[in-house]
Amino acid sequence: MRIENMLIKNFRLYKGVYNFDFSGKDLIVVHGPNGNGKSCLFDAIEWCLTGEISRYQGRERQKFNYLIHQGALEENDDMYVELDLGDFRVKRREYYRRDLKVKEIYINKKKVQSLSRGNNQIREYLSRSGETEIINNENVFKEQFTATQILSQDKLTEFVHSTKPQDRFNVMEKILGLKRYGVDFREHIKSKIVEQNENLEELTKDLNQIDSLLNQKSTDLKVLKAEIKNEKEQIEKKGYRDKGTITSELNTLLLKYDLSIKEDLIDTSDIFSKCRVIISKQIGIFKQQVKLLESVYDQFEVPISEHIKTKEKLDCELKDYESEKVQLEKSIESQQNEVEEEKKVDFLYKQYSEKRNEISVLSKKIISQKKNVSNVESLILDRISDEFTQIKDFESKYKDFENLSEDIKISKLILSLQKKVEVSTDKADRIKKEINNTSKAIELKQSHYKKNERLLTEITTGNSKTILEKNLELYEQVRNSFGKDEELDVCLICGSPFADHESLISALREQEKALVAAIDSNTQTIVKTGVELKEIEQELIQLRKKFEQLNKDFDSHVEENSSNNTEILVLNGKLSDDIEPNSIINQESMVTNFIEKYRDIYGTLKLLDKDYRTIEELELKVKKLNNLAKELQNKVGKEIDLDSKSQFSTVIESMKMEVDEKRNSLKSLTLRIEQIRKNKVEVELKIDSIEKSIDKVKGIIPSFSGSLSEITFNLEKFRDEIEHHLEVETNLSELIREYNSVLSYEKLSDLERKKLVLDKEENSYNAKISLINENIKNVENLIEDYENVIDLSQNTHSVLMHEFISNYNKTINDLYTQITPHNYNKHVNLIVRDSNLYLILDDGRSFEYLNEDINDIELIKLSNASLTLSSAQSSILAVCVFIAMNMSQNWTNLSFIGIDDPFQNMDDINVFSFVDVMSNVFGKKQTMISSHNDKFAQLISLKSELDESKVAIINLESYSKNKVKIISEIVEKVE
């Protein structure tokens, strides 16, 4: 039985209806990039036949709708997968009706009444006869299908990612479809344990509640027993006195406090407690009075009159000292003023002395300076004695000559500039004339140019050229067209008659020649005029350049003249008044000689001016200092003796010492006054406190006068009162206890009755507790049993899994050896022990002695020694296990194997070997295999060794929201 056809509608990625025609196909290769819907095709087959997709079991996604295409769901469309298995056609359909999901199964186009009946029919059809358990048990059927028909990518990935023996066991459990006997079974039993634990909790709660009640009753009973015991002891101890005697004795005592009891009164506690309170209160009052008197006792050891006397004495002392202090302060102030005065005078003496010294120094400088000046003046007079008798005359004449020399220099400059202006003006005039000439030449040339230009335009663009040429063409055409017409003797152009045809032709030729000559003459004129135009153009350029240059030169001369004239005006302003430049030029040599002769003398004279000024400044300073000295003298008010400085210092020092001594006296006097004030305050406080204490004592002893003897007397009195009341209290307690004993005897029988009731209740609670404890034990045993079942199921599952895998071990190893590309560790052995799956890799030798008796330590050692599997090795191993399972299974009539992209982790060489191994399967079973890699897909079909007609290729190229783009001969989108 094979899948002949698959029809899917709105299933997951596939929107709309797609028909997959698998009839006659042994190998179906699905390829396309990841996420394009390869796995969906495997899901569709699994879902249609089992109603579930095992790779989504137990996942969060299961809660949502992941089967119907989202777009179809929004359009409220239905979803189905229909498989044609030859003589059996099954269709599973789902849709929503008013938010309720409707599930339907159709067998051979007929809707089956219920889902479970439909599933039963599918199981019956797919399973071989005799497989009753698979037919009857849906879970077993699903497991078998998952384990043997389709290997999903998820299972592969999980196996690749599990590295610990425990994890590998769990994944292998899934691959083999045996989860139901492992983790699922344990979960089932665990849920029972949870239920029993809840029972246990409830029972424990009840037990605690009853236990707490029992504890309460036991406590009550204990208290009651103690009470009974106590009552009995009291009765035995005191004997039994007459109740009337005790009442009379009590009343005698109570009367003192205005209280009494009657003989038949049962509850006397109120009266007794009142009496006790009164006695305690009395004792308390006396105790307080004693406390007060004890606290003030010390204060009255010295009489209050003594303290008042001390205070008066201190007042007198304070007055005397304060008067002494005032006098001392005045004396210090007066002496301090004197010291300040002496200090000021001392300061003025110092200043005066400094000024006098400065005057002395400056006077010496003035004398020296004047001496120098006098020497230089006599030297100068010697030099000028030929022409001058006075230095002043010389100086005046020299200055005049210096001025004259300056005027001469300026005059020379003015004359030179005037000459330049004249020359430049001449040049400018000449340039102006030339500019005018050039301008005229340009105009002439321009007119010449325009004329030639016009001529050229007429020739080149005018009608003359066009007409001549057109005429020539016309003549040529006429001659060529009608030249052979020998009868023609009239010109077709102008209508002139000719003698014969030849004359006409000859005339036409002549006319053509004339036209050609005219065209040639024009051409020559154009060339000549063109050349001339170019020459004129060049000349015009030259003339314009010259014109520009001349204008520049002219402007330069005008500018130069303007600048020179301005300078002449400036220089004339610098000349002395009324001087004509020409008139003083001739004095130049005389002036120059004089200046040269006396230049050094005049220089020396100039230097003397500085000395004069210095002397004047010094004299002015001396004058100012003298004035200052006089002012200081006036301030001092007496003749200043510059040696008297030391006397001032001694006087000031001695006065300062005197002031300091007086200050010290004042300080000690102030301290003394402070001390007296402090003592006075202390005495006043003491007096105040004693007065307050007297008031307090008067509160309890109104006649109190303040003597210590009164306090001593009353203290004794109050202490006696306290002792008396304590004795009364003891007597009362004794009588009350005796009175209560009599009453207790009467109560004893009541207590015994209560005890009996409590005993009964305690027994009842104890019985309940025993019952609950028994229940708890039962539940605990049940939990233990469940836990044992978990352990035993795990062991049983482990042993059976080991047996199960052992059956396939050889096949798995054979497959693995052929696919793995490693030269070493190319054999694999799978051993299950205690819910662990150990993978032993080696070169094959170990398999000879590996058996069930191998101990755990050796097994772990061997497993650890095997290298950790690479992703490729893990993938290969998982695929080998699945192929072994598929090929050996015999539960179903369906001859199918589906492997969803086993190549994710494999390299080319793995794929090559894998395909070689798979060629065992191709042909025997209908094989559906997918790959994300186009190259691998191509390789599978090439190496399958199957006839092309038996191989189907489905290329899932791309997909969009509403369409999956499929390139395949066997797939059709049904519109």
Add this chain to the structure above:
Amino acid sequence: MSIYSNLLNTMKITDFSYIDDIDAKYIPLNSIDMELYHNQKSLVLIKKYDNWLSLIESWEVDQVAILKYLKGNPNFSTKAYFFLLIENLIVNDDLNINLSSIERNDRICKKFIVSCKKDLERIPMLNKIEIKESTDKTYEEKFYKELISSIESNVGDISKDVIDSVNRYFDFEGVE
């Protein structure tokens, strides 16, 4: 004339034909003592090496010769298997790495190093794995019986509730 013909039976290469008329442009195949056999499905190239050193030194050169042949015979391009025969190979770790890298080499064709009969078992085309159909009882039946027997022998006086719970799991749960 085949020089390896006596080896073929040992290698179970029985339904293959010897190719003795190799085109002149593939002369290197002859000169390097490589022999070719084919059937409808596959092309087998066999060469015997004197020792492992000569194998390691010359296998790549031999592979180039195979490539030339496959270029001229593209029908065999995905169906060529190169058997590198070597006798008395004592494998050590270093040698293992070298030999493994040859078999792992995924270029031109699949390669198998054959030094003993055991190596032949790894060659899919010579070893069609026969998988027998399982005659086992279903796992569920076995598991249930084993578990109950284990409980009876290990736990002894077990609560009826527990047995009921196990029975319910296998008899009733999951069945619609």
